[in-house]
Amino acid sequence: MVLGLVAGGALVADTVARDRTEEQVAADLRTQLGGLDTEPDVAIGGFPFLTQVLAGELTSVQVTAPSIQIEQVTLQDVAVDLGGVSTGTPTTAREALLTAHLPLDEVRGAIELPVDLEIVDGSLRAATTALGLPFEAVLAPRAAGRGIEVAVEAISLGGATISLDQAPGGLADDVQGLTIPVQGLPEGLQITDVTLTGDGFDLTAEGQDLVLDQAATG
Structure with missing residues (x-):
């Protein structure tokens, strides 16, 4: 006891x-x-x-x-x-x-992006206007240490599918090099x-x- x-x-x-x-x-x-x-x-x-x-x-x-x-x-x-x-x-x-x-609204509100980001039918899409026509890129997000990088899966101009090198102006660089930074994580933590x-x-x-x-x- x-x-x-x-x-x-x-x-x-x-x-x-x-x-x-x-x-x-x-x-x-x-x-x-x-x-x-x-x-x-x-x-x-x-x-x-x-x-x-x-x-x-x-x-x-x-x-x-x-x-x-x-x-x-x-x-x-x-x-x-x-x-x-x-x-x-x-x-x-x-x-x-x-x-x-990380809500997409947080990204839009905090980071100035060259395109409009939307999630449509389960896909991340970047949209803008080029040559007076709607331009859209379907993007695949991936981990990149202290941020989120996106890879271009498909792009279209005026509803027609085009290749990345056919994108007008600097749009190819805008969407291909798009990175969403996630700064402020404790040092040593990587996404x-x-x-x-x-x-x-x-x-x-x-x-x-x-x-x-x-x-x-x-």
Whole structure:
């Protein structure tokens, strides 16, 4: 019975310490990351918690937030999974995985583009007018480290399909070299996957050996 009471007390102490740490981390993130409107949800994985602290590394930390502004754009449905998070200073993570949604409206509102971007029937399309005729390019987004690059799949002028080298003026360069920057991600995180959705892009970013103190401050 005595051993049971001691074990139960240790479990309560471990849970309380974990809960308080999660609350403190959430408050710190709200302060350090100016783009957060509310405190994020923080969940520290692994058991027991205090043993991880004594060992100097947390097995996993999950951070989720409805949105966060990073420079010109706001990411939605943000989730970050950190593995091997140090408890000392500087705070580091051996690995990190971020998923988020970038609405196309955010891109339009923050970045000046030479064409109008739309998502039509599940395809990303760039549209403008050339020689008095409607010009449209069907684009395929792809991950490009700190941004989203697009590859031209097809173009048309006045409803007729043409090749890229037949595009009038500088339109070929405008659509072929189009890149949507996603600046402001923590240093060391690189976008590794982009999926087109009904109203924007679902992003995945990955990184290793991140210094989180630096990421939080700039």
